[in-house]
Amino acid sequence: MTDYFDPLPLGSRRGPPSITAIPLQIEARLSAISGEPASGWICAIKSPGTRRIRRICDGGKLRSPGPCGTPPAVRKPLMLVRTRFAPSPTGRLHLGHALAARVAHSLARQTPGGKFLLRHEDIDAPRVREAYYQGIEEDLEWLGLGWDEPPLRQTSRSAAYEAALARLRENRMVYPCFCSRREIQKEWATMAAAPQGTEGPAYPGTCRKLSPQEQQAKLASGLPCAWRLDSRLAASLAGPLAFHDLRFGTTTANPDLLGDVVLARKDIGPAYHLAVVVDDAFQQITHVTRGEDLFPSTHVHRLLQALLDLPVPIYLHHPLMLDEHGKRLAKRCDSLAIAALREAGLTPADVFARIDPTGIT
Ligand SMILES: [Zn+2]
Numbered sequence: 001m002t003d004y005f006d007p008l009p010l011g012s013r014r015g016p017p018s019i020t021a022i023p024l025q026i027e028a029r030l031s032a033i034s035g036e037p038a039s040g041w042i043c044a045i046k047s048p049g050t051r052r053i054r055r056i057c058d059g060g061k062l063r064s065p066g067p068c069g070t071p072p073a074v075r076k077p078l079m080l081v082r083t084r085f086a087p088s089p090t091g092r093l094h095l096g097h098a099l100a101a102r103v104a105h106s107l108a109r110q111t112p113g114g115k116f117l118l119r120h121e122d123i124d125a126p127r128v129r130e131a132y133y134q135g136i137e138e139d140l141e142w143l144g145l146g147w148d149e150p151p152l153r154q155t156s157r158s159a160a161y162e163a164a165l166a167r168l169r170e171n172r173m174v175y176p177c178f179c180s181r182r183e184i185q186k187e188w189a190t191m192a193a194a195p196q197g198t199e200g201p202a203y204p205g206t207c208r209k210l211s212p213q214e215q216q217a218k219l220a221s222g223l224p225c226a227w228r229l230d231s232r233l234a235a236s237l238a239g240p241l242a243f244h245d246l247r248f249g250t251t252t253a254n255p256d257l258l259g260d261v262v263l264a265r266k267d268i269g270p271a272y273h274l275a276v277v278v279d280d281a282f283q284q285i286t287h288v289t290r291g292e293d294l295f296p297s298t299h300v301h302r303l304l305q306a307l308l309d310l311p312v313p314i315y316l317h318h319p320l321m322l323d324e325h326g327k328r329l330a331k332r333c334d335s336l337a338i339a340a341l342r343e344a345g346l347t348p349a350d351v352f353a354r355i356d357p358t359g360i361t
Contacts, residue, residue, distance in 0.1 A: 081287055
C-alpha cells in the first residue's frame with residue numbers, strides 16, 4: 001500500500017497495458033480501496049518496458065486512480081485471494097500446464113494469506129488414468145508449485161452437479177437433447193445458415209422445439225439424452241450480466257456466444273461448464289485464472305452463476321503457450337512434458353524460462 005498511487009495515470013504516455021504483457025509479469029497486488037465497498041480492489045498490471053500501470057477495479061467496474069498522493073482514509077482488510085489450477089488426469093503436465101499453474105500460484109502467493117488450490121478435472125472418466133493424478137502432483141511439487149488444501153477430485157462432487165442440474169431443470173433453463181452427432185450435422189446441412197458459435201457451428205436447436213409432451217414421451221422411452229442450456233431464454237431471464245478480467249477489463253456477457261451448450265452429456269452426465277462453475281463457488285475461488293481460449297466459455301459461466309445464485313470471481317485469461325508455428329501446444333506433445341524435461345536434466349528454473357506466450361524460446 002505504500003506506493004498506492006502511481007505518478008503515471010492510467011493509459012499514460014507510455015500507453016495502456018500491452019497485450020504482450022505475459023502472465024509472469026502480471027503483478028496483481030490486490031488490496032482493499034479505502035472508503036469503497038468491500039468489493040473494491042486495486043490491481044497493478046505491469047507491462048514490459050513500462051512503469052507500473054494501475055487499474056482500480058471496483059466491483060467489476062474499472063476506474064482510474066485518484067489524484068497522486070491522495071492517501072487512503074480507511075484501509076479495509078485484505079481480500080483472501082484463492083486461485084486454482086484444474087488439470088485433467090488424462091496425461092502428464094506439459095509446458096502449457098506449467099504456465100497455467102504458475103499464473104494461478106503467483107497470483108495467490110502475491111497476496112498475504114492467498115491460497116493456491118489443485119482440482120483434478122476427472123469427470124471425463126473414460127480418459128482418466130489413476131497414475132496421472134500422482135504424475136500431476138509430482139510435477140507440480142517438482143516445479144515448486146505446492147498447493148494449500150487437499151486436492152479436490154470432481155468425481156467426488158457428482159451430487160453437487162446433479163443438484164445444480166436439477167435446479168436448472170426445475171426452472172426450465174435446460175432441455176433434453178436426444179440428437180446424435182450425425183443428426184446435428186444433418187440438420188446443419190439443411191439450414192441455409194447454421195448458427196455460428198466461436199468454435200464452429202452452434203447446436204441448431206432441434207430439441208428446443210420439442211413440446212413438453214414430446215420431451216416426456218422420449219424421456220419415458222428411455223432414450224439417452226444430453227441436457228442443454230436454453231441460453232437465450234436463460235439470458236433473457238437473467239438480464240444484463242458482466243464479468244471482470246484483469247487483462248481485458250469488464251466485458252458484457254453474451255451467453256448465446258456458444259449457443260445452447262451441453263451441461264450434462266449422454267455418457268458422463270454433468271460436464272465441464274456446469275462442474276467448473278459449481279466447483280469454483282464450492283472452493284471459494286476469488287480469481288479464476290485460465291487460458292484465453294476459454295474466454296468465450298466465461299460468457300456462459302457468468303450466466304450459470306446468475307442462474308444458480310453463485311458468487312462471481314474475478315478472471316484472468318492468460319495467453320497460451322504457442323509452438324514454433326504459432327499454434328497452441330498440442331496436449332500430447334511428449335517432448336514438452338514436464339517429466340521429460342526433468343529427465344533431460346532441466347531444472348524448474350529452466351522450465352519457467354521456457355514459458356513464453358509468443359513461442360518456445
Ligand atoms: Zn437435440
